[in-house]
Amino acid sequence: MTTLAFTHAKFQLLETARIPIALFGSAFFPSAAMLAFVVPFVGDNAEYATAATASMITFSVMSTNLFQHGVGVSEDRAQPWDPYVRSLPAGALPRFAGRILAGLTLMFVSLLPVVLIAAFLTEATVTPAQFLLTAGTVVVIAIPFILMGLAIGYAMPQKAAIVVAQLLFFPLAFLGGLMTGPGLAPGFVEDLAPYLPTGGAARLMWAAVGDFPSDLGAIAALVGWTIALGWVAVWAYRRDEGRRFS
Template identity: 25%
Template structure:
């Protein structure tokens, strides 16, 4: 247990020293939230409803970015620098190393959720029942699994600069097409059809349903689960091929 706690602490320290995490996962979502709720009201409903809706959009946007970019780029950097090879010859068991990484990533997501929820309360006075806050937080944590799987897939790349470019492109495309930056209804019809099959839309829609007093749709759950299994299988297969080589 002591080894696991030490590994988790090390992972968290590394994350908070990473400017990608601070900017993309904390500062950028809050800036977008302020602009699109206080400067430009891009919603179709009441201001209070839009403020709550967009708060969930920016929280899912933040956690999605942390899972894809922070985890993926870090895995590439560690492998390219020989860190993963070095860890294999240390007394630290491999399962503690990876479990510590996953726990550290989950703690990052929890911090992002609390930070952006607090920003919503301070900027727009968003007020929701305690059970709704908790349900949204749990959904956002659980729904991040497909994006962690995308992060592990990006982590199989050989160069950190390539991984950075690809993760940025994937992250921004998922955010726009998934309706996180603006309501998906204002996009062209063909983009709406594509967006509703993406993990980002189904991730955000689960939180949007919760703040409307409803449970996430089964379609959202099944699509997210399908993407999680797909990307985990792909990343596992690629890693095994790389180890053989």
């Protein structure tokens, strides 16, 4: 199963490499936000720059997985290759695992510009231990957004998936507090953010890179979102399979 998963991941990565603009788009918005809002305004303050970088990394994790899996899966479903692969006896697990591995790889590649901007153009700083903790946290917070993307991709046709991903993209970022630092968002955002996947993810990232206290309520909400989105993703896959292969 592991070999099949890596084979599927390799296929996904090669397919994306043939259209590099797809990866460029995932990296562009967080990098542009860093250059437009973080570098000129809080770049010389180590604490704020570090927290803002963590927010932009969360932003990139959400956008990469939402579009990579949401739009990507819906596009794949429209191709004749997809029904053939799904009819093979290996089952769905290697394909899911391969897609997730490929998505995580592309996600870390898309994070490189944000990290480089933070390192060379701001005073953001982390210890080696914080860097490793942050890298692990990135994988953890990616899970609900991967599942969200898979749910969209398997539940909707390509045109609808693009629209839904775009509609979710900015509201989740704003209401999750990714556009501001810890405690700096408008009051209603501060109240709502811990209960959204973006808000819970940002709070985990802030705790990983600095002294932001762990918010157990936000962590519980993020776990709840992960379970719920996982159920929706499985339901969408089975629904699509029932419609197309029954």
